[in-house]
Amino acid sequence: MIIIKNQTQIEGIRQSSKLAAVTLKYLSRFVKPGISTEKLNELGHKFIIDHDAIPAPLNYSGFPKSICTSINNVVCHGIPSPNEILKEGDIINLDVTTILNGYYGDVSASFPVGKITKKAQDLIETTKYALNQSIKCLKPGKLLNNCVGKVIEPIANKKGYSIVRELGGHGVGLSFHEDPFIFHFDTNQEKVILKEGMIFTIEPMINASTNYRVTLDRHDGWTIRTLDGSLSAQFEHTVLITKTGYEILTI
Numbered sequence: 290m291i292i293i294k295n296q297t298q299i300e301g302i303r304q305s306s307k308l309a310a311v312t313l314k315y316l317s318r319f320v321k322p323g324i325s326t327e328k329l330n331e332l333g334h335k336f337i338i339d340h341d342a343i344p345a346p347l348n349y350s351g352f353p354k355s356i357c358t359s360i361n362n363v364v365c366h367g368i369p370s371p372n373e374i375l376k377e378g379d380i381i382n383l384d385v386t387t388i389l390n391g392y393y394g395d396v397s398a399s400f401p402v403g404k405i406t407k408k409a410q411d412l413i414e415t416t417k418y419a420l421n422q423s424i425k426c427l428k429p430g431k432l433l434n435n436c437v438g439k440v441i442e443p444i445a446n447k448k449g450y451s452i453v454r455e456l457g458g459h460g461v462g463l464s465f466h467e468d469p470f471i472f473h474f475d476t477n478q479e480k481v482i483l484k485e486g487m488i489f490t491i492e493p494m495i496n497a498s499t500n501y502r503v504t505l506d507r508h509d510g511w512t513i514r515t516l517d518g519s520l521s522a523q524f525e526h527t528v529l530i531t532k533t534g535y536e537i538l539t540i
């Protein structure tokens with residue numbers, strides 16, 4: 290069931306989303322060769338707590354840390370670790386989800402670590418562009434898939450990239466993951482029509498190869514990697530459907 294949010298809820302989710310965005314921006318300044326993902330986690334945790342909020346990932350279905358840090362071929366849900374040190378040429382996605390006054394905001398972005406290859410830069414830019422093109426399309430009355438899967442997949446395919454299929458966006462706000470599940474590839478089975486008051490994430494994960502397949506780390510139960518070892522990038526925003534279009538809440 291897709292929840293249509295009322296004005297009170299929208300304002301609460303707006304505040305939480307803003308904090309998530311500010312946290313991500315704060316963390317991005319520390320993305321440099323030599324820092325550990327554990328340190329990024331500590332900085333993010335403290336920033337969120339200092340703003341009277343809770344990092345949603347911590348203890349979520351047993352997730353052990355406060356943010357997700359996903360490097361290079363890690364698609365998502367990377368677990369921060371003191372043994373994982375950023376090095377020049379890496380790309381890293383930081384995913385921040387906050388709970389403020391009970392409301393959730395969810396945002397992520399991929400960043401270069403120092404100087405990166407042209408190919409890695411293009412992957413990052415293409416993924417960000419695909420998310421933004423998708424968002425621009427949003428409007429009440431339209432089919433969700435017409436703005437998400439149908440917009441994002443061709444942008445990736447044209448470059449020889451592929452869309453991760455096992456993971457998707459989601460309704461968000463009163464809890465971490467609400468209906469609907471949002472596919473970033475074109476699916477014709479999906480019939481969700483956009484309505485004013487819907488709040489959800491769009492968060493395409495794009496692999497720098499034609500192979501969209503991923504694997505789950507059997508040891509930690511969380512880390513998702515590309516099957517063929519290719520790079521993967523991701524950008525995520527929490528968006529509200531308004532009377533005339535959309536509002537990006539995580540900026």
Ligand code: MF3
Pocket residue numbers: 345346347349350352356357366384385386395490492511525
């Ligand atoms: N923030 C992720 C998302 O965009 C979910 C992370 S779940 C966690 O949906 F447990 F790994 F934190």
Ligand code: CO
Pocket residue numbers: 395458459490492525
């Ligand atoms: Co999300």
Ligand code: CO
Pocket residue numbers: 384385386395396397525
């Ligand atoms: Co997220």
